Amino acid sequence: MPLLDHFGLLAPFYEKLIPLQDDKPLWEYLQLPVDGPLLDAGGGTGRVAVTLKDSAPQVVVADESFKMLREAVRKDGLQPVGTQTERLPFPEGTFVRVLMVDALHHVDDQRRTLAELWRVLAPGGLLVIEEPDIRTWSVKWIAVMEKVTLMRSHFLPPSRIVDLLPVNGDAVDVHTEGFNAWIVARKPS
Numbered sequence: 240m241p242l243l244d245h246f247g248l249l250a251p252f253y254e255k256l257i258p259l260q261d262d263k264p265l266w267e268y269l270q271l272p273v274d275g276p277l278l279d280a281g282g283g284t285g286r287v288a289v290t291l292k293d294s295a296p297q298v299v300v301a302d303e304s305f306k307m308l309r310e311a312v313r314k315d316g317l318q319p320v321g322t323q324t325e326r327l328p329f330p331e332g333t334f335v336r337v338l339m340v341d342a343l344h345h346v347d348d349q350r351r352t353l354a355e356l357w358r359v360l361a362p363g364g365l366l367v368i369e370e371p372d373i374r375t376w377s378v379k380w381i382a383v384m385e386k387v388t389l390m391r392s393h394f395l396p397p398s399r400i401v402d403l404l405p406v407n408g409d410a411v412d413v414h415t416e417g418f419n420a421w422i423v424a425r426k427p428s
């Protein structure tokens with residue numbers, strides 16, 4: 240757990256501080272709608288998941304912060320689950336889409352988290368990870384600020400995220416736009 244409960248403190252204001260910007264790339268990369276369940280891992284207040292709730296029969300928001308999840312509970316159509324992404328309480332192949340937005344750099348164990356996201360993804364399903372791109376100066380600056388405020392952030396460049404995925408790199412696409420990177424991987428059927 241982090242030294243300070245940053246997300247617990249931010250939870251009531253989180254969506255005012257960080258309003259959702261352009262979510263078009265997400266829709267494109269997730270290839271929505273789908274007819275199976277979608278997981279938003281590290282999904283916090285459900286800020287992103289709520290925009291996707293009509294595009295899948297079940298939208299699960301998994302997060303370790305109960306204060307962030309308390310905001311998700313208030314949104315209709317989401318299923319909040321309190322858990323760490325390193326140990327997801329779902330059977331193998333549960334979700335046809337798995338999403339992680341702006342959270343991978345916050346988890347304790349990135350390798351284990353990626354292995355778990357992959358495990359719960361159904362064969363033929365898509366994993367989409369959005370991360371601030373640490374190769375850009377603005378994100379390097381954010382990384383310094385997060386260190387100063389004692390967040391345990393650890394940003395990885397997109398190529399390193401791809402290397403950590405338990406799949407051949409040919410099955411993974413990386414898209415960059417501004418200071419964000421999207422890693423899109425399809426699990427073989």
Ligand SMILES: C[S@@+](CC[C@H](N)C(=O)[O-])C[C@H]1O[C@@H](n2cnc3c(N)ncnc32)[C@H](O)[C@@H]1O
Nearest residue numbers: 281282283286302303304323324340342345346
């Ligand atoms: C920057 S917020 C992003 C929230 C959401 N994805 C969004 O874009 O609005 C990062 C989230 O990751 C969660 N988180 C950090 N480490 C985690 C872990 N190991 N397991 C589950 N959630 C975690 C935090 O509690 C927080 O809600």
